Amino acid sequence: MRVDYHIHTKLCGHAYGEMEEYVEEALRKGLNEIGFSDHIPMYFLPPEERDASIAMQESDLPIYVENVMKIREKYKPFPVKLGIEADFSPCQENKLINLIEPYDFDYVLGSVHFINEWGFDNAMFISEYDKWDLYELYERYFSLISQAAQSGLFDIMSHPDLIKKFGYRPDCDLTSLYERTAKTIADAGVCVELNTAGLRVPAVEVYPSQSFLGILCRYGVGVTLGSDAHSPEQVGENFALAVQILKEVGYDKIVTFNKRRKKYHNI
Numbered sequence: 001m002r003v004d005y006h007i008h009t010k011l012c013g014h015a016y017g018e019m020e021e022y023v024e025e026a027l028r029k030g031l032n033e034i035g036f037s038d039h040i041p042m043y044f045l046p047p048e049e050r051d052a053s054i055a056m057q058e059s060d061l062p063i064y065v066e067n068v069m070k071i072r073e074k075y076k077p078f079p080v081k082l083g084i085e086a087d088f089s090p091c092q093e094n095k096l097i098n099l100i101e102p103y104d105f106d107y108v109l110g111s112v113h114f115i116n117e118w119g120f121d122n123a124m125f126i127s128e129y130d131k132w133d134l135y136e137l138y139e140r141y142f143s144l145i146s147q148a149a150q151s152g153l154f155d156i157m158s159h160p161d162l163i164k165k166f167g168y169r170p171d172c173d174l175t176s177l178y179e180r181t182a183k184t185i186a187d188a189g190v191c192v193e194l195n196t197a198g199l200r201v202p203a204v205e206v207y208p209s210q211s212f213l214g215i216l217c218r219y220g221v222g223v224t225l226g227s228d229a230h231s232p233e234q235v236g237e238n239f240a241l242a243v244q245i246l247k248e249v250g251y252d253k254i255v256t257f258n259k260r261r262k263k264y265h266n267i
C-alpha cells in the first residue's frame, strides 16, 4: 500500500501546478491512493495579520473542498481523499472546530508550525533559534505536539519533529522526550505521518527521525505516508526510502482514512 496523504494546492499561496498534475504524478509513480491536505486558513490570527503566502484565505476553504471533490470525480476509481493540514493553536480549539465541522474530511493533519507567534519553520525567522536553549525549545515543541494529539482535533500528527527542519539540534539525548511524546500520541489514538519533505531541507532526514519513529512503533502508533508536495513532481518523493525506514523500525502496516475512520493495510 502506497499513499501520499500530504499534498498542497496553489490555494495556499506557495505551492505550484494544477491539482490534475499532482494526481497524474501519483498515477505515474504507482501510488494506490492520495489525499490533498492544503494549509487551513490561519484562524489563530486576526484576519488582517494572515499571510496569503502561508495559507488559503477563509473564503477559499469551500472552494478548496469543491476542487478536491471535482478531482475525486474526475479520477474515479483512483481514491483521492479530502484532507486538510490544520495548525494546532492552544486555547483556540473552538475556532478550528468551526472551520472543520461543515465538511466531510477524510482526515485532518495536525501540525505545529508556531511557537508563540514564531513561525519556526519559516526561513525568514531563522535567527530566532539563537535565542533559545535548544533542549528547552525541543521540550516546548514536543509539548505542543502532545497537546495537539490530546486535543481530539486531529487524526494524524504531521511532520512530528519539524523543529529540526533547519538543523538546530540539542546535543543531548532526546530518547526520554520521544518516549513521553510517543506515549501521549498512543494514548490519544492518533497516528503520525512519515513525511519525506525533511530530506529536502537542512535537516536532511525524514520526519520523524528513525529513532523517534522506532519509539512510536513500539508504542503502537499507526503511521501514514506523506511527501508534503508543494509541486507535482514532489508527490511520492523518496517513498522507496520511506518504506524501507518503516520496515527497518518495525512497521508492517500503514493506515488509511475514510471519513476519519482508520483502516490498516500491509505495507
Ligand code: ZN
Residues within 6 Å of the ligand: 008, 012, 014, 039, 230
Ligand atoms: Zn506549505
Ligand code: FE
Residues within 6 Å of the ligand: 085, 111, 113, 158, 159
Ligand atoms: Fe506543515
Ligand code: FE
Residues within 6 Å of the ligand: 006, 008, 085, 228
Ligand atoms: Fe504541508
Ligand code: ZN
Residues within 6 Å of the ligand: 085, 111, 158, 159, 228
Ligand atoms: Zn507540511
